[in-house]
Structure formats: structure tokens, C-alpha cells
Amino acid sequence: MPPIHGFYWSPSPAHLDAEWNAFVQSGASSVVLPVHALTDALLERLQQRSTTVYVDLPLFAGADLRVSFPDSAPVDEYGSVMGADEWYVPLCPNNARVRAHRFANLRSMLERYDDAVHGIWLDFVRYPLRWEVPQPNLVQTCFCDQCLALFFAHPLREYVVDERTTVIRSILYEHLDTWIEWKCQRIARFVQDIRDFLRTQRPDLRLGLFALPWRLSDHNAAIRAIVGQDVALLGRRVDVISPMVYHRLCGQSPTWIADVVEEMRTRSCADILPIIQTIDAPGSLSAANLRRALEIARASSDQGVLLFDLSAVVRDPDKLAVVRKAFDGGRG
Numbered sequence: 001m002p003p004i005h006g007f008y009w010s011p012s013p014a015h016l017d018a019e020w021n022a023f024v025q026s027g028a029s030s031v032v033l034p035v036h037a038l039t040d041a042l043l044e045r046l047q048q049r050s051t052t053v054y055v056d057l058p059l060f061a062g063a064d065l066r067v068s069f070p071d072s073a074p075v076d077e078y079g080s081v082m083g084a085d086e087w088y089v090p091l092c093p094n095n096a097r098v099r100a101h102r103f104a105n106l107r108s109m110l111e112r113y114d115d116a117v118h119g120i121w122l123d124f125v126r127y128p129l130r131w132e133v134p135q136p137n138l139v140q141t142c143f144c145d146q147c148l149a150l151f152f153a154h155p156l157r158e159y160v161v162d163e164r165t166t167v168i169r170s171i172l173y174e175h176l177d178t179w180i181e182w183k184c185q186r187i188a189r190f191v192q193d194i195r196d197f198l199r200t201q202r203p204d205l206r207l208g209l210f211a212l213p214w215r216l217s218d219h220n221a222a223i224r225a226i227v228g229q230d231v232a233l234l235g236r237r238v239d240v241i242s243p244m245v246y247h248r249l250c251g252q253s254p255t256w257i258a259d260v261v262e263e264m265r266t267r268s269c270a271d272i273l274p275i276i277q278t279i280d281a282p283g284s285l286s287a288a289n290l291r292r293a294l295e296i297a298r299a300s301s302d303q304g305v306l307l308f309d310l311s312a313v314v315r316d317p318d319k320l321a322v323v324r325k326a327f328d329g330g331r332g
């Protein structure tokens with residue numbers, strides 16, 4: 001399979017023509033579209049260009065599901081219900097109704113768009129955390145009634161405040177290793193369920209997931225301990241892992257991208273396809289800095305590279321020129 005050169009693209013109806021033009025000019029061969037952005041017209045245009053279309057399927061995040069399923073609110077290690085953090089609204093990853101709803105999303109999307117879609121990338125497939133900062137606030141979750149019932153394998157019941165506090169303390173101080181392993185297994189099990197479903201429905205689809213860009217040595221192994229993403233376990237259930245190596249957001253230099261990709265490759269049997277940032281956050285990301293990040297990402301992965309996102313490139317002709325050169329879109 002040739003390397004993937006693609007964008008994450010959340011189409012804006014007001015700027016659709018400009019975005020389409022930049023996409024075509026860049027020479028991108030692939031695109032990741034959020035599931036809510038799919039339309040027949042867009043997929044037809046992409047099909048005419050023989051573009052590989054991957055669909056981003058968000059799992060355990062979303063304001064709409066918090067409204068539909070109020071019991072999906074995660075509970076943190078202080079016994080508090082987690083609220084929204086700006087755009088990020090976390091969901092309990094073990095909520096049965098959320099899991100069923102996401103499966104229904106997947107099923108209906110595949111029925112609707114069929115072979116216009118070539119792969120599914122799982123997003124927010126993890127426990128809650130706002131990670132896109134240099135120093136994330138590492139808080140253990142989720143201690144909601146459903147999670148405690150599942151962990152202790154007892155029937156669902158309501159915990160009063162003092163009782164929940166005592167149980168959380170016991171888990172964190174006496175059973176932490178078991179808790180972390182269980183969390184990783186719960187996430188991996190859900191990914192396995194999706195893998196099994198696709199095997200029967202659409203075995204040709206590529207299954208990928210977006211992973212936190214952390215090595216085990218980062219933040220005291222928080223990629224497993226806090227968010228429950230064990231890339232060794234997950235790599236046996238998906239074809240591709242895409243670490244979100246957003247170096248500027250994470251306060252890192254571009255060389256860090258190669259370090260993360262390299263460790264993921266040694267820990268996982270899946271293909272590693274990095275996704276790097278084009279967005280100006282925090283502050284502006286220069287075209288020169290993007291060029292450096294692109295060079296490092298492409299050198300570190302034989303799978304290619306994804307860019308997050310297209311809109312940042314549409315707004316900046318210098319960035320578009322950098323991407324076009326990297327994707328070799330200038331040919332002919």
C-alpha cells in the first residue's frame with residue numbers, strides 16, 4: 001500500500017469551495033471525515049478523484065449524548081461529576097447506552113454510505129482527559145455506579161457520597177494495578193467488539209484509532225493508567241494506530257514526533273500512521289515549523305502522514321505550499 005498523504009477535514013459549508021480547492025491542490029490522496037460531515041455529494045466528488053475516505057467515529061465524548069443519557073457523566077477520583085472542558089464533553093466509556101448508540105452510528109453509517117467509505121478511525125476511545133496541553137491534569141476516572149458495578153462484578157446500585165469516597169480510596173491505594181489493567185481491558189474489549197462487527201459486515205474496511213501521543217515514560221505511564229489505552233493490546237485489534245503527535249499543543253519540538261512514533265512501533269504490531277498539527281495553537285505555527293514536522297513525521301513512518309487539519313492550510317498559502325511539496329502535489 002502506498003504511503004497515506006491525507007487531511008483531517010471537517011468541512012465548513014461556508015468555505016467548502018476554498019477547502020476543496022486547497023485539498024485538490026495539496027495532492028492529498030486520503031481524507032479523514034467526521035461521521036457527521038458525510039454527504040452523498042462530497043463522497044461522490046472524493047470518489048471521482050479516487051480519494052481514500054476514512055471516517056472519524058467519536059466514541060466516548062459528545063455533548064449530545066450527555067443530554068440523551070445523563071447517566072453517562074463520568075465521575076472522577078474526588079467523587080465529582082466531570083463537566084465540559086470548553087469543547088470537550090467526556091462520557092463514561094463503560095456506559096452501556098453510549099456503547100450501543102455508537103454501534104448504531106457505525107451500523108447506520110455503513111448502510112447509508114456503503115463502499116464510498118474505506119476505513120473507520122476510532123476517536124475518543126479512552127477514559128476522560130483533556131490532554132492537548134503541556135501539563136495535563138491527571139485525574140483518575142471513572143467511578144460512576146456502572147463502572148463500580150462492572151469492576152466489582154456486582155449488580156448496579158447507587159453509592160452514597162461517603163461510600164463512594166471509601167471505595168475510590170480503596171481502589172487507588174490498594175488495587176491500583178488491577179484497576180489500570182481492567183480499564184485497559186475494557187477499552188480493548190470495545191475495540192474488539194467493533195473489529196468483530198466489521199469482520200462480519202465489511203471485512204475490507206481498514207480499522208484505525210487515534211491514540212494519545214504519549215510514551216510510557218510520559219506523565220507516569222498515564223496513557224495506560226489514566227486513559228486506558230494500551231497500544232500493545234489495541235494494536236492486535238486494529239490495522240492502524242494514529243498517535244496524535246501535535247507537537248505545538250503538547251509543548252514539544254518537532255523531533256519529539258519521531259520519538260513517539262518509534263516507541264509506538266516497538267510496542268504495537270499495528271501500522272503506525274502519525275497525525276501532526278497544522279493548526280495555530282497555541283500561537284501561530286509557522287510554515288517552516290510545519291515543514292520540519294512533516295519531514296520528521298514522514299521519515300519516521302513508512303505509512304505516510306495525516307494532517308490536522310485542512311482548514312488551517314486553507315487559510316495560509318505558505319502552509320499549503322509546504323504540504324503540496326511534501327505530498328508531491330505539484331507534479332504535472
Ligand SMILES: [Zn+2]
Nearest residue numbers: 092142144147
Ligand atoms: Zn463510569
